[in-house]
Amino acid sequence: MAPSAARKLRPFLASWLLAVAAVVAGAGWAAALGMLGFTLIDRFPDLAAEGGWSSGELAEHTPVGWPVAAVCALILVACAGALAVAVYRRGRLLLVARRHSRGLEPGREIEIVDDAEPDAYALPGSPGRIVVTSGMLRALNSKERGALIAHERTHLRHRHHVFLLVFHLAGAVNPLLRPVERAGAFALERWADEEAAVAVGDRPLVARAVAKAALAAGRRPRLGLAVTGGPVPQRVQALLAPPPPSRRYLVVAHAALMAVCGISLILSAQDMDHLFDMATPGHLSVSTRHHVTDPDGHRVTDGGRHVTAAAGHPARG
Template identity: 50%
Template sequence: MLISVYVPFLVTAALTVLAPRPARTLAPRPAAWALACAALVTAAGWMGSLALLAFTGLAQIPEVAAEGRWSVSALRAEDPVSLAVAAVSALALAAGVVSLAVAAVRQARRVAWARRECARLPGDTELAVLDDDMPQAFALPGTPGRIVVSRGMLRCLGDGEREALLAHERAHLRGRHHLFQTVWRLTAAVNPLLRPLADAGGFVLERWADEEAAARIGSRTVVARAVGQSALASADASRPAVLSATGGAVPQRVRALLAPPPPRRTLPFVAGALLLTVCCASLANAASDSHRMVETAQRAECLAQAGAADAPRDDRPSHGPRICCEHHHHGEREGHG
């Protein structure tokens, strides 16, 4: 367990450093899925490794050992993790759980706010036009979602740019991009090291909507113009925390739209999948080693109890602890069978 339990930490660090930059240049739709999967797997691996390390410390507390019926000395001999590492892991695990709960409540409030805003908007069609001179445009997820555009934004754009803007926001709703945002926010709350993945994911979602809009209206140049003009028009406007055509790094998005569509390369995705597989396999191996370690400590405690019971009265057979040990070995045989 000493090595395998730390592998998820290394995989998380590697993906945090290596994944964001190439994700911005790959085809945005598969890149978004890859970043979401990477965030979920590494966050789970991070929490699992912290839990296993924390357990090695808690298991050495005499009261916990008595409840679990294992030998503290045997456990310490089997596991070389120091109590300091176990204590730090326990604190990090507790902080991650609390942070996750807070982020989940905030996300639930965002969803509730979006649903209330959808219900308040005039009309019952997908598009809602606000009688507001302040240029703004965004998508509100819901059942169904709504596209919100102000008259001030519509006056800043030509007919082609308006169509591109609406196609962009419609792509956000059709792709359920708010769910991707939820995954990245929650995983970044569990592990702050995953924030670069969340930042890259936000840019990739905007690129995904850009590419969908370009494919729908048939002109990458028009979409680039719409993105640039809407961003300039709304530069001084306050933006709600929702998906918007003016979000992300606008100059990079415009450059990507003025270039040919990104190639569909498989090597980065294969490399990422291999790293995630190593993360899962290492965590499973560490969990298996932890289970074996506990079984060994339980067997040692059982044998110690049997010896302690037999020592004072050698002339009388003692069955209690032996039955415990025999029952333990019987369970092992059934497990192997």
């Protein structure tokens, strides 16, 4: 549903909702894999004993077979590795961007670089900077330059690089969230487009600036967020249309879906806790005890404890 949400909702709202969905879905995915994979401990009696659990009881009551648990554990390890690689690469990229930002002339929000290649992007930092090449300035007229700068200011003001980081890490943890990552990046560019249109008071002007900047710049690797990012034709089409209406029912549906995800995760964690409580000696559920009668007429639990059962009297634990 992420691509549809990015197109139909107001961009700032779509960005926030997709970011929340990415965090909830990524965390839920990892937690579910972890809980299922952890049941594999019943295959290792020594490890189970270290935790104070009975491997036999775990094996008897675990709702999944060990092959399923093993696959879940392997997937979780692979996802953790992908997350570590993503954190390392994104961290390096952000450090390079901040270092580059500190190397620019202090006290200036906009840095003009003498470069014939058209380019413009926002560098995260404290403070962030907007970098524009002389080639990009020559490709746009004065009003279009104003729209471009307004676009990049929105990226810096709302810290869109943090949103991008969240989307990217969620996609690294769970490959099924890659469409959310792409939709989120598109929503962020649309967010900057819409605020630029408000700032300059001319939606067609921002559409022209985006289109001309994209045609001039092509697809060059960048350190920061750029006006030419995302699917440009869709962005231009959205700018030439009226602003998207408020669709509150989609927000309510999103909130309900996030609540269902959260509640289901809590219930799963409670089931997991109950499973391991049952496997703890001395905390076995009455319903799971198997009673037998010894030759003297006493009931004996599976734990070896006797229960008095005198003739004519109900048995008491």
